[in-house]
Amino acid sequence: MNAFAGTGKLIRLVLRRDRVLLPLWVAFICMIPVVFVGAFTGAYPTAEARQHYYETSVHTRAFTIAYGVLNGSSLGELVAWRSGFVTFMVALFALLTVIRHTRTEEAAGRRELVGATAVSRHADLAATLIVTCGAALVLGVASALALIGQGLPAAGSLALGLGFTVAGCVFGAIGAVTAQLTTGAGGARAIGISTLGAAILLRGVGDVAAQSGDGPAWVTWLTPLGWAEALRPYSGERWWVLALAAGAVLALIVLAVALSERRDLGAGMFQARLGPAAAGPRLRSPLALAWRLHRGPLISRLAGLALVGLVVGAMSASLGTLMDNSGAAAREALARLGGPGTLVDQFLAPMMTMLGLVSAGFAIQAALLLRNEERDGRAEPLLATPVRRLRWAGSHFAFILLGPALGLIAFGTAAGLAHGLNTGDVARELSRLLAAALVQLPVVWVFTGVAFALFGLLPRLVAGTFAVAMVSMLLGWVGQELQLDQWVINLSVFEHVPKLPGGVMTATPLIVMTVVAAALVAAGLAGFTRRDMPTT
Amino acid sequence: MMTETDAISIAGLVKSFGPARALNGLDLVVRTGEVHGFLGPNGAGKSTTIRILLGLMRPDAGTARLLGGDPWTQTAELHRRLAYVPGDVTLWPNLSGGEAIDLLGRLRGSLDRRRRDELIERFDLDPRKKGRTYSKGNRQKVALVAALASDAELLILDEPTSGLDPLMEEVFRQTIQEVRRAGDRTVLLSSHILSEVEALCDRITIIRDGRTVETGTMAELRHLTRTSIDAELAGPPDGLAGLPGVHGLRADGGRVRFSVDAAALDLALRHLTQAGVRSLVSRPPTLEELFLRHYDRATANLKGRHAEAGR
CATH class of the missing domain: 3.40.50.300 (P-loop containing nucleotide triphosphate hydrolases)
Incomplete structure (x- = not known):
């Protein structure tokens, strides 16, 4: 039997299962650059206005980190630059899609069912990668066509679109590798998302260095996200970068296949060990069980946030120095921009907003663990003991509520220490950055509340909280450019968090958000005590 | 109650x-x-x-x-x-x-x-x-x-x-x-x-x-259901086929096989002894038979419903 027999049929299976999600996603992403074309031509109609915008933006660190290097002031360059964050989204989607169709299927036992039919060993991996990379290609070409339709140069449009394709294909292939490593899909996702996080961080460091003309600009080349940028759309396209990306995708696929050949169905590279024959004396309550279930993800999140906090804190002071060296014009431009606080604070404040979004994501994941306990049937035997529903949900709630708080403290402390050691005033920076991290807590709790309300009232939709968080963030990001009404932008809860450090601290929005979160949690718990278990 | x-x-x-x-x-x-x-x-x-x-x-x-x-x-x-x-x-x-x-x-x-x-x-x-x-x-x-x-x-x-x-x-x-x-x-x-x-x-x-x-x-x-009878007779089992409660009668030379409702068992056995019984095996209904009777009815209903839907 040939090594990829049955791939065609499995491609149809993957397409059938994703028939709604995939087209929606591709169409949504294609729209984003087009929207920016409209926004820039509307808000900055003349070359002069765009030049002005360029000068104010090119040295704003937060922009560089979120979007990448800004090469020039032409419409195409501005659109390509502003679409820089789209590569993160494409990468994340491709990564999760591949893991969902490989390791998740295997862990659920469905791969065994499919694997026993006339399909070959690597057919599922091949089918998933073909669909994912195919979708990334369609996405790239469709984006390019849409931009050409808006009157932008063809070559640059193609380079921008193919940049998305590169991000999708490379991270799809990374997903294929991580799916071979662990026995659970959660572990594979964690490794994949950490890789993406590291890639975003590296691209940020490299881009800031490149934009300042000082520092390790070569770092950008270490990350697949940097390659998308290195295609230089509308700015002297470098097509050979595509060969580099193709080579990397091929190498990753070879690695994934090699790993897959060396393991059994259901197994990973990391083998499960034997556990104790009897429970320890402390494992005697729902809370003790919840701790066992949450502790692994919690510890890895705390470690990850502390590490990123250290890096961000350590980078801050040197970025400020670079900025000071970048000339009076740039400093003046920044002052005109009217951002609160110092240059360093302008870098740190949006970092804290990102921290808020990431922590909200962690809180939603922790809430999903509770939902999965129900959906997978593990809640039922527990609730057949004298444990009451509220006690069971409450034991998880402790971790969903307090886990993100610990994460924010870890990030704020690490960033404050690292930054303070650089500036020589640890006490000041530690308290400032810890406060800046902790003001994100109410917004995180709002999403905890949304997840809990859904859990109690519409349990099938708990995972939709991720979408609510993403849309909320996007409204804040693109609302200004789209010149949306202020009330629409205000829907983004992230917009109401005080912009610390450097901004003005106002307690009212924090109190309002906490109250909203509490009300949502109460509604969820009230619904949960009344509904059927399990609702699957 | x-x-x-x-x-x-x-x-x-x-x-x-x-x-x-x-x-x-x-x-x-x-x-x-x-x-x-x-x-x-x-x-x-x-x-x-x-x-x-x-x-x-x-x-x-x-x-x-x-x-x-x-x-x-x-x-x-x-x-x-x-x-x-x-x-x-x-x-x-x-x-x-x-x-x-x-x-x-x-x-x-x-x-x-x-x-x-x-x-x-x-x-x-x-x-x-x-x-x-x-x-x-x-x-x-x-x-x-x-x-x-x-x-x-x-x-x-x-x-x-x-x-x-x-x-x-x-x-x-x-x-x-x-x-x-x-x-x-x-x-x-x-x-x-x-x-x-x-x-x-x-x-x-x-x-x-x-x-x-x-x-x-x-x-x-068991009382609600049928007993299976397998008997070898000396003569022909006259009138057995016409008895209410006797089902699926098959006669092969001197051998008869049928199932019989609990209520009709006594009468059926009398018919057999009149013909002269050489050997007799009677088997009580298994739960399986009981279950299948209900199950068959369910699938029959289902088929009926499908046929209706098809029309």
């Missing part, structure tokens, strides 16, 4: 999930101290009934009483007195089987340490393996040990032997026989393995499409 001696008493239970009606007026009475078989094809509503008994779901109509209490409002008190094995056991991936057994026992408040170890031995279970590495049968064993090691007065077992090998099925039967002999516990055994129910249960309830279709002891149920 609800009496003090009923461990479970359900009347007219109705439960719908959206447009699908899972229970449609189900009745079930389990007397204290008996092993009660709860039989039905897949999707008949067995698990839904059990979830209502456990206070996990609320019925749309009808009443359910468990150990003299209300399963929805007195959940915690009642759960102290029962142990449950779900039909599809899933375990925590990062807890060992032994940890899961101990945790469930401690949460229930009763775990006989000696009995637990003895059951692990009998079921040949390795308690050190992590939940994610167990096969289906082994996950089932973990749940069985956790339930049987308790001193709960009511055991609710939802298809407890699915996935067990024949050897382990035998161990399970022995264990339930012991429970039955001791007589101090009530067992509700949902199953579709008929030989198991026939071997273990004092009384049986058969449900179909969310409704109770038969209930009683094996003897009572």
